[in-house]
Amino acid sequence: xxxxxxxxxxxxxxxxxxxxxxxxxxxxxxxxxxxxxxxxxxxxxxxxxxxxxxxxxxxxxxxxxxxxxxxxxxxxxxxxxxxxxxxxxxxxxxxxxxxxxxxxxxxxxxxxxxxxxxxxxxxxxxxxxxxxxxxxxxxxxxxxxxxxxxxxxxxxxxxxxxxxxxxxxxxxxxxxxxxxxxxxxxxxxxxxxxxxxxxxxxxxxxxxxxxxxxxxxxxxxxxxxxxxxxxxxxxxxxxxxxxxxxxxxxxxxxxxxxxx
Amino acid sequence: xxxxxxxxxxxxxxxxxxxxxxxxxxxxxxxxxxxxxxxxxxxxxxxxxxxxxxxxxxxxxxxxxxxxxxxxxxxxxxxxxxxxxxxxxxxxxxxxxxxxxxxxxxxxxxxxxxxxxxxxxxxxxxxxxxxxxxxxxxxxxxxxxxxxxxxxxxxxxxxxxxxxxxxxxxxxxxxxxxxxxxxxxxxxxxxxxxxxxxxxxxxxxxxxxxxxxxxxxxxxxxxxxxxxxxxxxxxxxxxxxxxxxxxxxxxxxxxxxxxxxxxxxxx
Numbered sequence: 001x002x003x004x005x006x007x008x009x010x011x012x013x014x015x016x017x018x019x020x021x022x023x024x025x026x027x028x029x030x031x032x033x034x035x036x037x038x039x040x041x042x043x044x045x046x047x048x049x050x051x052x053x054x055x056x057x058x059x060x061x062x063x064x065x066x067x068x069x070x071x072x073x074x075x076x077x078x079x080x081x082x083x084x085x086x087x088x089x090x091x092x093x094x095x096x097x098x099x100x101x102x103x104x105x106x107x108x109x110x111x112x113x114x115x116x117x118x119x120x121x122x123x124x125x126x127x128x129x130x131x132x133x134x135x136x137x138x139x140x141x142x143x144x145x146x147x148x149x150x151x152x153x154x155x156x157x158x159x160x161x162x163x164x165x166x167x168x169x170x171x172x173x174x175x176x177x178x179x180x181x182x183x184x185x186x187x188x189x190x191x192x193x194x195x196x197x198x199x200x201x202x203x204x205x206x207x208x209x210x211x212x213x214x215x216x217x218x219x220x221x222x223x224x225x226x227x228x229x230x231x232x233x234x235x236x237x238x239x240x241x242x243x244x245x246x247x248x249x250x251x252x253x254x255x256x257x258x259x260x
Numbered sequence: 261x262x263x264x265x266x267x268x269x270x271x272x273x274x275x276x277x278x279x280x281x282x283x284x285x286x287x288x289x290x291x292x293x294x295x296x297x298x299x300x301x302x303x304x305x306x307x308x309x310x311x312x313x314x315x316x317x318x319x320x321x322x323x324x325x326x327x328x329x330x331x332x333x334x335x336x337x338x339x340x341x342x343x344x345x346x347x348x349x350x351x352x353x354x355x356x357x358x359x360x361x362x363x364x365x366x367x368x369x370x371x372x373x374x375x376x377x378x379x380x381x382x383x384x385x386x387x388x389x390x391x392x393x394x395x396x397x398x399x400x401x402x403x404x405x406x407x408x409x410x411x412x413x414x415x416x417x418x419x420x421x422x423x424x425x426x427x428x429x430x431x432x433x434x435x436x437x438x439x440x441x442x443x444x445x446x447x448x449x450x451x452x453x454x455x456x457x458x459x460x461x462x463x464x465x466x467x468x469x470x471x472x473x474x475x476x477x478x479x480x481x482x483x484x485x486x487x488x489x490x491x492x493x494x495x496x497x498x499x500x501x502x503x504x505x506x507x508x509x510x511x512x513x514x515x516x517x518x519x520x521x522x523x524x525x526x527x
Contacts, residue, residue, distance in 0.1 A: 155346055163336065
C-alpha cells in the first residue's frame with residue numbers, strides 16, 4: 001500500500017466511527033438518541049468541549065503536570081532499571097538471590113500500591129511518579145539484564161583480543177549492547193510511564209489529565225470524560241511520535257528489518 | 261625464533277567423569293614468518309587450539325608458549341580473525357577498525373586516519389561510515405581483517421575465517437590475505453576444513469585426528485614457490501601431488517569422525 005492510500009484508509013476508519021457515533025446520537029436508527037447521548041455524548045459536543053478546554057487555557061496546566069510526571073517516571077525508572085539490570089547481569093549470584101523477590105514485585109498489580117504511595121509521597125506529583133517508576137523500572141530492568149547477559153560471546157572474545165580492559169569492554173561492548181535493548185523497549189516504557197501518571201491522578205490528585213477525566217466522571221459529565229480521553233489519546237500519539245524520532249536517531253546501526 | 265609453541269597441549273571441557281577431552285596431546289610449533297594451516301575433520305578441536313594460543317582458554321595439560329613465554333591471560337602479540345561475525349554492530353566500519361588502536365592509547369584523530377588507510381588497503385575505501393549490517397559478508401570479513409592487522413600483531417590466529425563466504429569471495433579473500441601477509445610475513449596459525457585452501461595459503465599443513473582426544477597425525481611442507489596466486493596455484497601439478505598425499509592422511513580421520521558421529525547418532 002502506498003503512503004497516500006494508507007493515510008486515506010487510516011482517516012477513513014476514524015471518519016466512519018465518528019459518523020456512526022453522530023448518527024446514533026442524532027437519529028433513532030440505533031435506539032433512543034437521548035439514551036445514546038447520555039452514555040456516549042455526541043461528537044460535536046465533545047469537539048466543542050475540547051475547543052473550550054484549549055481556548056480557556058485550562059488544559060495546559062493539566063497537560064504540563066501529566067507530561068512532567070511521565071518524564072520524571074521514565075527517567076527515574078530507566079536510570080534505576082539500567083543500573084540494577086547491569087549490576088545483576090555482572091553479579092549472577094546476587095541476581096539468583098534476588099530473583100524470587102524481583103518476580104514477586106513484578107507480579108504485584110501496581111494499582112494496589114497507589115494508596116501507599118499517596119500516603120508516603122502526598123497528593124502532589126511524586127506519588128504519581130512513584131507509580132510510573134514501578135512500571136517502567138521492571139521493563140527496563142528485564143531488558144537490560146537480558147541484553148547484558150546475552151552479549152555475543154564472539155564480540156566479547158574479539159574485543160578482548162583487541163586488548164580491551166574491563167572499563168573499555170564496558171564502554172565499547174556491554175554498554176552499547178545494553179542500551180540497544182533499553183531503546184528497543186522505549187515505546188512500552190514511555191507508554192507505561194504515562195499509564196502510571198494518569199492512573200495515579202485518577203486515584204487522587206488536584207491536577208493532570210487523569211484528574212480531569214475523574215472529575216468529569218464524578219459529575220456524570222460524559223462529554224467531559226470523552227473530551228479528556230480524546231486529548232489523552234492525541235497526547236499519547238504525540239509522545240510516541242517523539243519516541244520514534246529519538247529511536248531512529250539512536251539506533252541507526254540496527255538493520256531495518258529488526259525494527260519492523 | 262619460535263613464535264608459537266604448543267607442547268603436549270590437552271584440552272578438556274567440563275569436570276569429573278562427564279568431562280569431554282577435546283584435544284588429547286597436540287604438539288605444534290610455528291616459526292616466525294611461517295604460515296601454518298591446521299586441517300582436520302569437524303569437531304576435532306582445531307579452534308580449541310587457537311583459543312589456547314590466544315589465551316582465551318587454559319589447557320588442561322601441556323604448555324603453550326608465545327615467543328618463549330608461557331601464555332597467561334590474553335595474548336597481546338596475537339590478532340584473532342573469528343569465523344563468526346565479531347564486529348561491534350553499533351560501530352561504523354571505520355570506528356570498528358579505529359577502536360583497536362584507541363584502546364591501546366592512540367589519540368582518536370590519529371586512530372581514525374590510520375583506520376581510513378587500513379580500510380583502503382582491504383579495498384573498502386568509501387565504506388567508512390557503513391554499519392556492519394549494511395555490508396556484505398565478504399566486506400565484513402575485510403573490516404575484521406583491517407581491525408586485526410591495524411594493531412600490527414606478531415601472530416595471526418585465524419579460525420576458518422572464510423568459512424561462511426561463497427566460493428568466489430573466498431578465493432578473493434585468500435588472495436587479499438596472501439598479499440597483505442607477504443609484506444611482513446607474520447607468523448600465522450590458520451584453521452580450516454578446506455584442504456585446498458590450506459595448501460594454497462600455507463607453508464606447512466598440519467593434519468589433526470578426529471576427536472575426542474584428537475592429536476596431530478602428520479605434517480606436510482608445502483614447497484610451492486611464493487609469491488603465490490591463491491587461485492592459479494591450484495592448477496599446478498605439485499599442488500595436486502600435495503593434495504593427494506595430505507588427503508590420504510586426512511581421509512582416514514574424516515571417515516573416523518563420520519563413523520563416530522554415526523555411531524553416536526545410532527545409540
